[in-house]
Each structure stands twice: as C-alpha cells, then as structure tokens.
Amino acid sequence: MRQRFEIPMPVRYLVNGVLIVLLFLLGQFMISAGILSSYFQKILLQVGVYIIAAVSLNMATGYLGQLPLGHAGFMAVGGYTAGIFLKNFPIKGLPAFILAIILAGIVAGIFGILIGIPALRLKGDYLAIITLGFGEIIRVILLNIDTVLGFKFTGGAAGLMGIPKYTSFPAVYICVVITCLFIHTMMKSRHGRAILAIRENEIAAESCGVNTTYYKTMAFTASAFFAGVAGALFASYLGLLVPGDFGFMKSIEILVMVVLGGMGSMLGSVLAAAVLTIVPFALQSISQTVADYRMVIYSVLLIVVMIFKPSGLLGTYDFSLTRIIEGLINRAGIHDGVARKGEQSK
Amino acid sequence: MAMLQVDSINVFYGSIHAIKDVSFTVEKGEIVTLIGANGAGKSTILKTVSGLLRSRGGAIQFHDSPISAAAPHKIVSMGLAHVPEGRHVFAQMTVEENLEMGAYTRPQGEIAPGLERVYAQFPRLKERRKQVSGTLSGGEQQMLAMGRALMSQPALLMLDEPSMGLAPLMVEQIFDIVKELHKDGVTVLLVEQNAQMALSVADRGYVLETGKIVLTGNGKELLEDDAVKKAYLGG
Numbered sequence: 140m141r142q143r144f145e146i147p148m149p150v151r152y153l154v155n156g157v158l159i160v161l162l163f164l165l166g167q168f169m170i171s172a173g174i175l176s177s178y179f180q181k182i183l184l185q186v187g188v189y190i191i192a193a194v195s196l197n198m199a200t201g202y203l204g205q206l207p208l209g210h211a212g213f214m215a216v217g218g219y220t221a222g223i224f225l226k227n228f229p230i231k232g233l234p235a236f237i238l239a240i241i242l243a244g245i246v247a248g249i250f251g252i253l254i255g256i257p258a259l260r261l262k263g264d265y266l267a268i269i270t271l272g273f274g275e276i277i278r279v280i281l282l283n284i285d286t287v288l289g290f291k292f293t294g295g296a297a298g299l300m301g302i303p304k305y306t307s308f309p310a311v312y313i314c315v316v317i318t319c320l321f322i323h324t325m326m327k328s329r330h331g332r333a334i335l336a337i338r339e340n341e342i343a344a345e346s347c348g349v350n351t352t353y354y355k356t357m358a359f360t361a362s363a364f365f366a367g368v369a370g371a372l373f374a375s376y377l378g379l380l381v382p383g384d385f386g387f388m389k390s391i392e393i394l395v396m397v398v399l400g401g402m403g404s405m406l407g408s409v410l411a412a413a414v415l416t417i418v419p420f421a422l423q424s425i426s427q428t429v430a431d432y433r434m435v436i437y438s439v440l441l442i443v444v445m446i447f448k449p450s451g452l453l454g455t456y457d458f459s460l461t462r463i464i465e466g467l468i469n470r471a472g473i474h475d476g477v478a479r480k481g482e483q484s485k
Numbered sequence: 486m487a488m489l490q491v492d493s494i495n496v497f498y499g500s501i502h503a504i505k506d507v508s509f510t511v512e513k514g515e516i517v518t519l520i521g522a523n524g525a526g527k528s529t530i531l532k533t534v535s536g537l538l539r540s541r542g543g544a545i546q547f548h549d550s551p552i553s554a555a556a557p558h559k560i561v562s563m564g565l566a567h568v569p570e571g572r573h574v575f576a577q578m579t580v581e582e583n584l585e586m587g588a589y590t591r592p593q594g595e596i597a598p599g600l601e602r603v604y605a606q607f608p609r610l611k612e613r614r615k616q617v618s619g620t621l622s623g624g625e626q627q628m629l630a631m632g633r634a635l636m637s638q639p640a641l642l643m644l645d646e647p648s649m650g651l652a653p654l655m656v657e658q659i660f661d662i663v664k665e666l667h668k669d670g671v672t673v674l675l676v677e678q679n680a681q682m683a684l685s686v687a688d689r690g691y692v693l694e695t696g697k698i699v700l701t702g703n704g705k706e707l708l709e710d711d712a713v714k715k716a717y718l719g720g
C-alpha cells in the first residue's frame with residue numbers, strides 16, 4: 140500500500156527551530172547592518188507587541204469561543220506592573236527586565252482569574268459585558284488612583300514617566316516565540332482538546348468528563364497572562380504609559396486583528412497583527428487625516444470580511460512548514476525513494 | 486447494595502420545587518426506566534445524579550461511594566456516563582474525533598480498543614467515521630452521542646430520551662442497541678416519553694408525576710397497569 144510520507148517528529152521540531160533561528164538572525168542582521176532605520180525598528184517592536192496581544196486574545200476568542208472586550212485592560216495591568224517595578228527595583232538591566240515581564244504576566248493573570256471565575260460561570264454574553272467593564276474600570280483607576288492614595292503611583296493622566304527602556308528586538312522576538320510556542324503546545328495537548336471541546340459544545344464536553352470551569356478559567360488566565368507580557372514590553376518600549384493608551388478602542392483593535400486573521404488561527408492572528416500595526420504608520424506617512432480615520436477603515440474591512448469570509452482570512456488554518464514540505468514531497472512522488480531509504484536504514 | 490442508590494433527593498430551580506423526595510435504585514445489570522410526561526422532572530433527576538445539579542438534602546450513592554457532592558467530571562471518571570437530552574455532539578469534529586473525546590477520562594491506550602468496540606456496536610458510525618458530525622442525521626447523532634458515552638467504559642449508562650424526534654424505524658434501532666448493550670453487561674438508566682418502548686425493554690420502571698414517583702414495578706406490570714395505560718400508552 141502506498142503510504143503518505145510523514146516527517147518524523149524530531150525532524151519537525153528541528154525544521155521549525157532552524158526557521159525560528161534564521162528569522163531571528165535575519166532581523167538582527169538587518170538592524171546591525173543599518174538596513175532597518177530606527178523608525179522601522181520601532182514599528183517592528185510594536186508589531187511584536189501586538190502579535191503577542193493578538194495571539195493571546197485568540198486563545199480566549201478563537202480557541203475557547205468567548206468574546207472578551209477588555210484585552211487592553213490586561214495589557215494595562217501588565218504594563219503598569221512592569222513600569223512601576225522597573226522604576227523602583229534597585230537592580231537594573233536584563234535581570235530586572237526579565238523579572239518585570241514575568242511579574243507583569245502573573246499580575247495580569249491574577250486579574251484574569253478574578254474576572255474569569257465569576258464571568259465564565261455565566262452562560263451567554265456576560266463575559267463580553269464584564270470584561271468591557273473591567274477594561275474601563277482599570278483605565279479609570281489608573282487615572283485617579285494617585286489622588287485617592289495621596290502619593291505618586293501611576294502618574295495619573297500625565298502618565299507613568301521614566302520607565303527604563305529595555306525592550307529590544309531580541310527581547311520582543313523571544314517573547315513572541317515563547318508565547319506562540321506555549322499556546323501552540325498547549326492547544327495540541329489533552330488540555331487543548333478539552334478547550335476546543337468546550338467551544339464546540341459545553342454540555343457534551345461536560346458529559347465527556349471535561350472539567351469545564353477549570354479549563355475555561357485556565358485558558359482565559361493564560362490569555363490574560365500573555366496580554367500582561369505584551370503590556371510589559373510595550374511599557375519598556377515607550378518609556379511612558381498613559382491610561383488612555385489602553386482604552387476600549389485598543390481592545391477592539393486587537394479583536395479586529397483576531398477576527399480578520401481568522402478566529403482559531405494563530406498564523407492568522409500573527410499576520411493580521413503585523414499588517415494592522417504597519418498600516419497606520421503607512422497611512423500616517425501619506426496623511427495624518429487618513430490615519431485618524433483608520434478605525435473607520437477597520438470597520439469597513441471587518442464588514443467586508445464578515446460578508447465574504449466570515450471565518451476570517453485564514454479560517455482556522457494553522458501554518459506548518461513541515462506539513463507544506465510533506466505535501467510537496469507527496470505530490471512530487473519523491474517519497475517512495477525517501478521511504479525506501481528509511482526502510483533500508485532500519 | 487444497589488449500583489446506584491438515590492435517597493430522597495429534592496431539587497429546586499430557584500423557588501420551584503422540581504423534584505420532591507425522590508428515591509430509586511438501579512441494580513447491576515438492570516435496565517431501569519423513568520417515565521413521565523413533559524416537565525415531570527426526568528431530566529432534572531439525571532442531571533442531579535451526574536452532578537450538574539445539586540440536591541438539597543438526601544443522598545446519592547454509586548458503587549457504595551457518595552457522589553451527591555462530587556464534580557461532574559469526577560463522576561464520569563467513576564464510570565457513570567450521561568447522554569444528555571438533545572443530541573449534543575461536537576459539531577465541527579469528525580465522528581472519530583467525537584468518540585476519542587468520549588475516552589477523555591481514560592488512558593490513551595484504551596482509545597483504539599474502545600473505537601473498535603463502539604464501531605462493532607454502531608456499524609453506521611464506522612461508515613461515517615471521517616464525516617463532520619454536524620452533518621450527520623438526527624438518528625446518527627444520537628448513535629454518536631451514545632457511542633461517545635460508551636468510550637468512557639461506563640458501568641452505568643444514563644440515556645435521556647434517546648428516541649426523541651426520531652422516525653419509528655430509527656427508534657427501534659436505538660432500542661435494539663440498548664438491548665444489546667445490556668446483553669454486553671452495561672447497566673442502563675433510561676429516561677423516556679415513549680413509555681411503550683421503554684417499558685418493553687426495561688426490567689423495572691418508575692413513573693414520575695410533577696416531581697414525585699407515583700408508581701413503580703417491573704416492566705410488564707407497568708405496561709399492563711390501568712393508570713399507566715391511560716396516562717402514557719393512549720388508553
């Protein structure tokens with residue numbers, strides 16, 4: 140019988156690993172050789188931050204099937220946590236930065252648990268409403284907490300200034316890879332199957348013995364954790380945070396990335412995040428007024444996609460280089476040779 | 486002691502007292518049926534046994550261990566499977582993926598033999614194993630929901646109206662399968678509105694009226710009972 144050729148698992152990891160390293164080296168080379176100006180480097184860093192934000196939101200939206208509207212709120216929690224930590228921690232440099240990122244994720248994750256447990260218990264659209272409220276409450280708290288406390292904590296409307304700027308291309312790149320790898324691995328595991336089963340049919344999932352409360356909370360918390368990481372990178376990239384950075388529209392922007400890319404497709408989220416981060420810059424260089432109307436453009440884009448391809452540009456398709464290679468080999472019929480070689484070596 | 490022992494459970498929806506002091510037992514190897522009109526509380530009882538709803542007071546014992554406070558997923562892994570009313574399948578997954586999800590509480594190694602067993606019981610599912618389950622017919626979806634529950638290797642299978650909305654021929658098929666499962670040693674708690682069918686396969690039955698058990702007996706007795714005939718068998 141003619142069998143489909145499949146690349147063995149270790150080779151798969153190797154191919155992906157090599158690809159990740161090559162992409163990193165390419166980026167590093169372009170920066171050190173001066174091919175990417177500092178303007179483009181800035182854009183690149185933002186692209187990374189939004190990739191993490193979108194991929195993490197996709198976890199809650201695409202995989203878990205919920206509709207959180209306060210993702211920017213979790214970014215704010217992470218951003219301010221990292222900012223305040225970096226400003227006050229006695230040790231400076233890389234260790235402090237790594238600690239700040241982890242801490243930002245943890246604090247955002249704790250907020251995720253606190254909101255997720257009550258909100259996910261309720262059926263229907265409560266999660267959307269509760270997270271919407273959460274995002275706005277966080278923003279208002281960040282704005283006013285200094286007056287309440289009576290000392291400088293978040294900097295209020297003027298913003299949190301003087302955050303050490305550590306966010307670099309390698310830092311963002313590594314965080315993007317870790318985020319994607321973590322979520323990918325989780326979704327391929329038993330836990331991932333439980334999460335997808337809940338999205339498909341919660342009653343059936345429960346009757347199969349899936350602990351639905353646990354998995355819903357876990358996926359939502361992981362989503363919040365990585366939003367916090369994105370927030371930390373954002374904080375240390377700008378050096379300055381204002382509560383207005385994390386308003387409702389920001390949450391919607393991230394949601395648009397996920398929906399456009401295709402809910403449940405990690406590659407879709409990555410690509411849409413990249414495109415939708417770059418587009419405003421491109422528009423800005425054409426004219427400021429056009430850039431100001433980008434939300435209008437997004438809305439139209441969203442409507443068009445919903446009409447012509449409701450599942451998003453990539454649907455639930457996930458990119459796999461090894462699968463493409465397999466496909467090519469199988470089509471070319473080379474695989475007979477490869478398979479025979481495999482047998483001989485046994 | 487009985488495999489499943491339910492002792493005076495009381496279930497409320499808010500202030501509505503849906504189940505009033507209900508007690509019943511299921512012995513190992515039996516088919517027991519709960520029959521009753523719409524809204525009598527049949528589904529509520531099954532949901533309470535499987536941990537989705539809680540009883541106020543009373544006790545539920547399965548294999549001699551109390552389960553009235555256990556979480557639903559714990560109860561599934563103890564060997565009590567519930568096929569809920571209304572054919573809940575994972576619509577975007579294939580038949581086989583659905584069945585694999587059914588073995589979620591079991592070790593990985595049991596999936597392949599489990600599939601083989603279920604495919605032997607449901608040849609129709611085997612034919613359609615690569616089909617996306619949302620596109621199956623109603624009867625096929627019901628078979629899938631039952632097959633999926635069997636993947637967890639249950640000692641007790643609770644079926645909530647497996648014949649609902651199916652054509653007579655399909656209803657017969659479903660009941661034939663129930664009989665076969667029974668022959669293979671699965672204990673069944675069957676909830677039905679189709680009292681005729683249910684009582685003809687059941688060893689014993691309980692008749693439920695507005696949250697109370699009003700009558701009990703073996704299948705034949707109940708089939709010939711005048712009150713039952715009048716209320717559920719159309720004279």
Ligand SMILES: Nc1ncnc2c1ncn2[C@@H]1O[C@H](COP(=O)(O)OP(=O)(O)OP(=O)(O)O)[C@@H](O)[C@H]1O
Nearest residue numbers: 498501503521522523524525526527528529530678
């Ligand atoms: N979630 C709920 N909230 C309030 N009342 C409920 C709820 N679920 C069921 N009930 C009520 O509890 C009673 C029993 O319902 P249940 O679903 O157990 O009936 P049933 O015997 O399964 O009926 P059917 O044969 O129509 O499925 C009904 O009066 C119903 O209206």
Ligand SMILES: [Mg+2]
Nearest residue numbers: 527528529570
């Ligand atoms: Mg019912």
